[in-house]
Amino acid sequence: MFAGGAVRATLARVSLVILLIGIASALATLNAFLPVRGRWLGILSFFMGWLTIELALHMLVFNAALIGALAAYGGLGAPHGQFGLGLALASSVGLVLLHLRSRGARVTLREFYAEAELNVGPEAPRYPRSHIVFPFLAWMRRDIEVIRGRQFCEVGGEPLRLDIFRPRGAGSRRPALLQVHGGAWVLGFKEYQGIPLLTHMASTGWVGFNVDYRLSPRATFPEHLIDVKRALVWIREHADELGVDPDFIVVTGGSAGGHLAALVGLTAGDPEYQPGFESADTRVQGVVAFYAVYDMTNRLGTRTGRYRGMLERVVLKRKFLEAPEVFARASPIDRIHVDAPPFLVVHGNRDTLTPVEDARHFVEKL
Numbered sequence: 438m439f440a441g442g443a444v445r446a447t448l449a450r451v452s453l454v455i456l457l458i459g460i461a462s463a464l465a466t467l468n469a470f471l472p473v474r475g476r477w478l479g480i481l482s483f484f485m486g487w488l489t490i491e492l493a494l495h496m497l498v499f500n501a502a503l504i505g506a507l508a509a510y511g512g513l514g515a516p517h518g519q520f521g522l523g524l525a526l527a528s529s530v531g532l533v534l535l536h537l538r539s540r541g542a543r544v545t546l547r548e549f550y551a552e553a554e555l556n557v558g559p560e561a562p563r564y565p566r567s568h569i570v571f572p573f574l575a576w577m578r579r580d581i582e583v584i585r586g587r588q589f590c591e592v593g594g595e596p597l598r599l600d601i602f603r604p605r606g607a608g609s610r611r612p613a614l615l616q617v618h619g620g621a622w623v624l625g626f627k628e629y630q631g632i633p634l635l636t637h638m639a640s641t642g643w644v645g646f647n648v649d650y651r652l653s654p655r656a657t658f659p660e661h662l663i664d665v666k667r668a669l670v671w672i673r674e675h676a677d678e679l680g681v682d683p684d685f686i687v688v689t690g691g692s693a694g695g696h697l698a699a700l701v702g703l704t705a706g707d708p709e710y711q712p713g714f715e716s717a718d719t720r721v722q723g724v725v726a727f728y729a730v731y732d733m734t735n736r737l738g739t740r741t742g743r744y745r746g747m748l749e750r751v752v753l754k755r756k757f758l759e760a761p762e763v764f765a766r767a768s769p770i771d772r773i774h775v776d777a778p779p780f781l782v783v784h785g786n787r788d789t790l791t792p793v794e795d796a797r798h799f800v801e802k803l
Contacts, residue, residue, distance in 0.1 A: 448511045452518030455507050459524030462500050465489045466531035472789045479789045486787070490539060493532040500525050549781075562641040568633065575632050581605060581639040585628075589671035592651065592664065599668055600627055602635040602645035603680065610682040613672060614638050614645045615701075615721070617665055619692030622752045623653045630691070644681050646672055650697070654751045658767055662710050665697050670717045687723040692791060695729025699769035699799075702778045725781045728791050731799035733764040734771075739792035770799045777803065 469489040473482040489496065504512075504525055512518045550557045568574045584601040591597070603611070616631040627647040635645035650656075650664035669686065676683040690698035700710075702724035708715040734757070735745055748764070749756055755763045765771045780803060784796040 448514050451507050451510050451512035452515035452521070455504055455512045455525075456517040456521030458500060458504060458507075459521030459528070462496065462528035463524040465496070466528040466535070469493075469535055470531065470787075472787050474789050483789045486789070489532075490535050493535040493539070497529055497532045497536075500529065562637075564633070564637050568637075572633070575636050578636045578640060581636055589648070590664070590667045592660075595651065597649045597651070597664055597667070598627075599646050599648040599671075601679065602639040602647070604639055604642055604644075608642070609677075609680045611642055611644045611680050613676075613679075613681040613686040614643050615665075615669060615672065615686060615688045615698075616645060616647045617650070617688065617690030617694035617697045617701075618647070619690065619694040620652070621747075622656075622658070622661055622693045625652070625694070630694070631689070634689070644679060657754050658752050659710050661693075662697055662700050662704070663712065665701055666711055666717075666719050667714070669701065669719055669721070670714055673718060683718075685722050687725060688721045689725040689727070691727035691729070693730060695726040696731070696769065698724055699726050699729055699731065699780070700767075700772065702780065703769055703772040703774065721778055723779045723781070725783070727783045728785060728788055729769070729782070729796070730791050731769045732795045733768045734761065737792075737794055737798060739794050770795075770802055773799075773803050 465485055466489060468482055469486045472486050473479060504522060508518075508522070513522060549555075565574070581602055582605050584603075586598045587601060588596045588598050614635065616627075616635055618625040618627050618630040620626075627649055631645075631647055635647060639645050646668065648665060648668040650661045650668075652661070665688075669688070672679065672681060672686065673683045675681075688698045688701045690696075701719070702721050704710050705720040706718075711717060711719060733748060733753070745757055753763055753767060757764050780800075782796055782800050784791075784793045786793045
């Protein structure tokens with residue numbers, strides 16, 4: 438009798454685990470379709486949605502394997518286990534839809550290629566499918582070499598460094614890609630962002646650079662931008678050593694990194710952002726901005742008041758009502774000009790941190 442009670446208790450716990458898995462999976466999937474906006478919930482919603490969408494198939498396989506194993510232990514013998522299975526099945530349908538929607542981005546890219554008259558045929562290098570299934574493989578490529586921690590400047594006693602990604606073997610005058618990490622101007626690490634992009638581009642013949650820059654609240658804008666420009670100047674000055682074509686450098690970044698990348702492209706030669714190296718060539722031949730911040734003034738009203746307060750306290754350290762021109766000059770949308778380099782703007786239409794409406798406004802004006 439005692440043994441039978443212990444078995445029932447174990448089965449109840451297994452059923453409860455299935456229920457919890459079903460609830461967590463359903464909430465994550467629902468959030469991917471209907472993200473939450475707001476201060477703290479918006480941030481949590483963003484990261485949950487990001488991971489769910491990027492790893493939809495991985496979640497699908499993980500849920501199936503885990504629930505299958507728990508079911509084999511009798512986890513479906515209780516009603517809450519069965520209910521958890523139902524939630525997991527409903528979530529699975531949503532995960533499949535998310536994956537199909539992500540694959541639909543290929544259609545958008547083909548339309549872009551056609552409109553831009555870019556000849557991207559079937560022979561173009563494709564991102565390895567094995568790296569989609571096992572993302573960690575992007576850090577383990579053997580057809581490229583990675584040189585970490587090259588110092589490109591020192592500011593106030595603080596060394597700033599970059600990591601170099603390049604093909605193995607001899608080569609010269611290769612196109613260069615300067616990657617700027619995101620993190621709301623206050624955090625982020627070059628060691629963990631942009632790696633799949635940089636390793637893939639290096640495997641196709643590019644030389645990539647992942648750069649440090651000073652972070653707020655210690656740094657005050659435009660110090661972040663100045664640091665990225667210093668890295669650009671260093672790359673150009675060391676082009677022969679690095680095997681880089683100094684006349685073909687593209688800058689890219691996501692979120693706050695996309696904001697800085699856009700400003701790099703739009704403020705070439707601006708002495709305000711090149712103190713001590715005013716005459717240096719800081720032109721780039723293209724900008725690829727992922728879910729970037731294009732407007733620090735919130736003119737479309739797409740952000741909450743807390744966003745501007747964060748900029749005032751931490752990043753720009755000026756009151757918007759006292760110095761609106763400071764916020765405007767820090768906004769890529771206010772720096773557009775006729776000589777701007779080509780831009781590729783990539784943005785999700787359900788972004789809760791950097792609203793797509795701002796990106797569309799930027800593109801229309803550009």
